[in-house]
Amino acid sequence: MDPKTYKFDTLSLHAGYQPSKNAGSRQVPIYQTTSYMFDDVDHAAALFNLERGGHIYSRMSNPTVQVLEERVCALEGGTAALATASGMSAIFLTIMTLCNAGDHMVVSSQLYGGTVNLFRLTLPKFGIKTTFVKPRDTEGFKKAIQPNTKGIFGELVGNPGNELMNMPEVSNIAKEAGIPLIIDSTYQTPYLCRPFEHGADLVVHSLTKWMSGNGSSMAGILVEGGTFDWMQNDKFPTMTEPYEGYHGLSFAEEFGPTAFTMMARAEGMRDMGPCLAPQNAWNILHGLETLSLRMEKHCSNALKMVEYLSNHESVAWVSHASAPGHPDKELAEKILPKGTGSMIAFGIKGGKEAGAAFINNVKLASHLANVGDARTLVIHPASATHSQMDEATLKFAGLSHDMIRLSVGLEDFEDIVNDFEDGFRAAKKPRLVANK
């Protein structure tokens, strides 16, 4: 006897949506609207007071966005989700729901540059401080925890160097300290890894990337695993004590495994308002329908690319957890059995100058500040995505000036290779000039 609940590919097409409640429309409709009629005064009061479910105003929730939230939640194996205008707003909302002024976070150092800046420069303005720890320094996460630490945050596969955080072990450290582990799983998508199965408590995504795959829309999401007991200690009074904003409601008591998301929506969306546009939610939903198919091709193209780059005379080093000799290969095989994603970092011989020449001379690969598009993308992080970091921070984050970040797309592999050969040929020229 086995449960007949729907599985991953089916959920990616159907979860969170019932046509019978939407005029029989097979495709999810776009509710391009701001506000929703109340039945009567009593109904309005009940909605505002979280006594019953439903929509009030699209800053808080929207029927199209709701489908996206439930769908991603189902794919991640979570209890609740909250979609946001971007991945960064999902992270900000998560931290602002978790922390108060005077609190502290322990954060992996290898992150998207914008996330580094959020923790390093912006959150201190709100009295929230951060200790950064290198992703492979598992013991370092434990040592960095202070009495006022409210969580551990990291990207499972760090951007851009592809170093892995040992999620199961860091999760044990978080559990021991009574704080949640928050994983930015943008690089993996739930197709490659479902972090709740490895001890994460909250997951954030930039949906702009692989979940969408089409490079059309910004979006982010917070997903709750329902695993964290907010009442186990006195670290999270905003979750456990009566909240004045909802007549003394205790989110943890009332909503249990969905408490964090309920609070993030009720307080964070209400007061900060980084809501997702319904058109963008609809665009992301289209991408989700083919998530499995795309991720398979992304990963197979990436594996071929790793082999190609590893054997190329112009390449000094390659970082991808599938690569022979990668320090995290064993861990990756354990927690990413379907593949280690399509992000590759490599060092080009000739350093920064060669890197610039390579990027300026590829034609098929797009030079832009995004990852996870269906198209192949390249960038030189030290001069672009991570350019706002000083030398010391770059070094601590594992960035070198010869690093090219590659997001492998779905094109025919041979076409990507041909394009890269043009780039490598151009990259050799500055060195020839220098040698003369």
Next chain:
Amino acid sequence: MKFKVRGIDTFASTGGRPFDKNKPLIIFVHGSGLSHMVWVLQTRYFAFRGYSVLAVDLPGHGLSSGESLKTIEEMGDWVGDVIGAVGCKEASLVGHSQGCLVTMECVAQHPEKIKTLTLMGGASAIPMNPELLKLAEESNPKAVDLMMDFAHGPAGHFGGHPVPGLYHLNVGSMIVQNKEIKDTLGVDFRACDNYKNGPEVAKKLDLPTLSILGAQDRMCRLKDGKILADYIKGSEVKIIEDCGHMMLLEEADQTLEILKKFIAEHYPLPN
């Protein structure tokens, strides 16, 4: 809020309002392995409309201490003791699934204390599939997956939770898995399987009773729910179409509307 029942720390959600023993009391009793959290889309409404609400965690469940009670009869008696433990003399009861058996037993043992009874997804007996029972008693998470599968109707399997962003199959699953499965779900399933008094108890009930049934219920089938309602003198029956066993989550709004009308008619607020 936390209070003592038979000396054991007991938790009940009060629907977000301070408990007031002078207001009419409604007690909500959850189903197998679950907790007060399943009732949030019904309890808060009544708590903010003049009633005192207790969505109890049965012993050993949710935030309540102690060990799970082993029989439906013990659970029914325990619910009766809750009323006195909070300083009240009477209450209306609302039960879901196993909670229907428990609340019927409570009425049978404490008839003077109970004013109305609402049964959601009920049947006069809930015999368990032997394989499911074994899995639950072995703390096998597959038992929870099977329960969530059976408990949700075809539409519910797609999601569409009334509260934006919640995915109810996983919400139910996490509520059960927050405790050792064998200690809650396993004990509860065994208690349901052993309970044979349902028809006799139902036939003796003599109070305003409402049965809310899901047309697509696979845990307590619609026909079994109707048979139970037929046993109860004067019972009202409301059927929710396209809904499985978890009507309180799957069709929370319809469930609340039906309950509101019943409570307003049979257990109104004092003038």
